[in-house]
Amino acid sequence: MAAKSELTIPVSISAGIHIGVIVILALGVDFSDKPKPIPQASAPAVQAVVVDQQKVAEHVERLKAQKREAARKEKARQDDADRRVREARKEREREQAQIKKLEQQRKQKEIETRNANDAAKAAQLKQKQEKEKAARAEADRKQKDKERKASEEAAKKAADKRKAEEAAAKKAADERKRKAEAERKRKAEEQARRQQEQMMQDALAAEQVALSQTRNKQVTSEVDRYTSMIIATIARNVRQEESMRGKSCKVLVRLAKDGFVTTNRIIEGDPALCTATQSAIQRLQKLPVSSEPAVYEKLKELNIIYRPSFN
Structure with missing residues (x-):
C-alpha cells in the first residue's frame, strides 16, 4: 500500500x-476554419518563437x-x-x-522422563507390594500370638471373675444387712425428728395465733380510738343547727400517712348536715392518724358516719 x-x-x-504543455501549445494554435495569412515575421520574432519551443x-x-x-x-x-x-x-x-x-x-x-517415571513407579510398586506381603505375614503372626494370649487371659479372667463374684455376693449380703439395720435406725430417728418438729410447729402456731389475736385486738383498739378522735375533731368544727337534730351523714375520707385529707366525698345523708360536715373536713385539711403501719392501713380509707349531739 x-x-x-x-x-x-x-x-x-x-x-x-504534460497537460500544462499541451494547453500551452493549444493556446498558440488557431483552429478557425479559414487560416489567416501568416504575416512575414521579422527575425527577432522568429528567434523568440524558436527559443520558447526550445524551453518547452x-x-x-x-x-x-x-x-x-x-x-x-x-x-x-x-x-x-x-x-x-x-x-x-x-x-x-x-x-x-x-x-x-x-x-x-x-x-x-x-517421553524419556515418562518412561523413567514409569520405571520408577513400577519399582516402587514392587517394593510396596513386597513390604505389604511382609507386613501381612507379620500381622498374621501377631494376630495368632494375640489370640493365644487372649485365650489364656480369658481363662484367667473367668477364674478371677468367679472368685470376685463369690466375694461380691458375700459382701452384698453383708451390705444388705448393714443397710437394712441403718435404714431401720434412720426411719426411727426420722419419725422421732418429725414428731419433735410437729410439736414445735404446733407450739409456734399456737403462739402465733395468740400473738396475732393480741395484735389484732391492739390494732382494732387503736383504729377505734383514732376513729373516735377523727369524728370528735370533725364534730368540733361542724357548724350545727337545730334542724340537724336526729340526722346523720356518711362521708368517705382518704388520708395520707401524715393525716392530710386526699379525698372528701359525701356518700349519703341529710344534705344540710353533709354539706356542713364536708366543709368542716375541708377547713381542717388534716385529721388525726396513727404512725403505726397496721393501724394506718385500716385508717387510710374510712366511711365516717357523723351524727351531731345536742346538750
Whole structure:
C-alpha cells in the first residue's frame, strides 16, 4: 500500500506537467476554419518563437527525466522491500524450523522422563507390594500370638471373675444387712425428728395465733380510738343547727400517712348536715392518724358516719 502511494505522487506530477504543455501549445494554435495569412515575421520574432519551443522541449525532457528517476527510485524501493520480505520469510522459516526442532527435542525428553517415571513407579510398586506381603505375614503372626494370649487371659479372667463374684455376693449380703439395720435406725430417728418438729410447729402456731389475736385486738383498739378522735375533731368544727337534730351523714375520707385529707366525698345523708360536715373536713385539711403501719392501713380509707349531739 505504501509503495503504491509513493509511485502515485510522481506520476500525478508528470501527468500535470504534460497537460500544462499541451494547453500551452493549444493556446498558440488557431483552429478557425479559414487560416489567416501568416504575416512575414521579422527575425527577432522568429528567434523568440524558436527559443520558447526550445524551453518547452527542455522542460518536457526534464519532466521525463524526473519521471524516469522517480520510476527508478520506486523500482529500487520495491526491490529493497521485496528483498526484506524474502529475508524475513527465510528468517521466519529458520525460526520455525528451530522451534520445530526444539519441540521435537522437548517431546523426546517428555517421553524419556515418562518412561523413567514409569520405571520408577513400577519399582516402587514392587517394593510396596513386597513390604505389604511382609507386613501381612507379620500381622498374621501377631494376630495368632494375640489370640493365644487372649485365650489364656480369658481363662484367667473367668477364674478371677468367679472368685470376685463369690466375694461380691458375700459382701452384698453383708451390705444388705448393714443397710437394712441403718435404714431401720434412720426411719426411727426420722419419725422421732418429725414428731419433735410437729410439736414445735404446733407450739409456734399456737403462739402465733395468740400473738396475732393480741395484735389484732391492739390494732382494732387503736383504729377505734383514732376513729373516735377523727369524728370528735370533725364534730368540733361542724357548724350545727337545730334542724340537724336526729340526722346523720356518711362521708368517705382518704388520708395520707401524715393525716392530710386526699379525698372528701359525701356518700349519703341529710344534705344540710353533709354539706356542713364536708366543709368542716375541708377547713381542717388534716385529721388525726396513727404512725403505726397496721393501724394506718385500716385508717387510710374510712366511711365516717357523723351524727351531731345536742346538750
